[in-house]
Amino acid sequence: ASYITVNISSPNTKNLRQLQGESELDALLGQLKARQAQLADKHGRYVPITLKIAPDLDDAQITNIADALRRHRIDAVIATNTTLARDKVQGIKYGDQQxxxxxxxxxxxxxxxxxxxxxxxxxELPIIAAGGVLNGRQARAKLEAGAKLVQLYSGLVYRGPALVRESVAETRDFA
Ligand SMILES: Cc1cc2nc3c(=O)[nH]c(=O)nc-3n(C[C@H](O)[C@H](O)[C@H](O)COP(=O)(O)O)c2cc1C
Incomplete structure (x- = not known):
């Protein structure tokens, strides 16, 4: 693998998101970094680790996570996974599904x-953005918010590969 994503933010696994809590996260990242170093020695190849977080976090939680990422020298962070919130789909068919x-x-x-x-x-470390990019302007907005890379998921379902071309065109001149 070119890099490994540690997903502690899926809403579909019970108690998984508790790993975003301070002491759990500290223990997890410490062990991952130790193993990463061992494996880099053994195979002569350093494989970066990214941590993928949820959108349903308040500012204090985000600050704690950021501190842990810096402390453990994690290579990158992916923001974000899917959301548990339903405020944007209230009253819409299927909007109340889990x-x-x-x-x-x-x-x-x-x-x-x-x-x-x-x-x-x-x-101190790069942010990879994921979440709701349906057009090139939105890809650019992720960079403007501070991301270094953008991932496309649901947008590809609705827009197909044209979304990639459009996102590249809209972000090419981004300084
Ligand atoms: C059907 C589905 C399955 C997903 N499975 C995973 C997964 O296994 N691991 C993970 O980290 N994120 C998973 N995600 C989250 C996506 O990778 C992405 O972070 C999220 O959908 C936000 O991006 P988007 O709005 O462009 O889809 C999944 C998303 C969807 C819709």
Whole structure:
């Protein structure tokens, strides 16, 4: 693998998101970094580790996570996974179903997490944005919020590969 994502933010696994709590996260990241170093020695190849977080976090939780990422020298952070929130889909058919909600209704909350992380991380490690990118303008908004890379998931279902071209075109001149 070119890099490994540690997903502690899926809404579909019971108690998984508790790993985002301070002491649990500290223990997890410490063990992952130790193993990463051992394996790098053994195989002569350093494989970066990224941590993927939820959009349903408040500023204090984001600050704690950012501090842990810096302390443990994690290589990058992916913001965000799907959301448990339903405020953007109230009254819509299937809007009350359980599980992680992705795509357009996620864009705002997910981008806010990117911005809060950027403030807390002070460029010490790169942010990879995911969440609700349905057009090139939104890909650019992720970079403006502080992301270095953008991932596309649900948008590909609705827009197909044209979304990639459009996102590249909209972000090419981003300084
Ligand atoms: C059907 C589905 C399955 C997903 N499975 C995973 C998964 O196994 N691991 C993970 O980290 N994220 C998973 N995600 C989250 C996506 O990788 C992405 O973070 C999220 O959907 C937000 O991006 P989007 O709005 O562009 O879809 C899944 C999302 C969807 C819709």
């Amino acid at each position: 599980g992680g909600l992705s795509g357009a209704p996620l864009f705002e909350a997910s981008t806010a997490v990117v911005a809060a992380l950027a403030k807390a991380l002070q460029n």
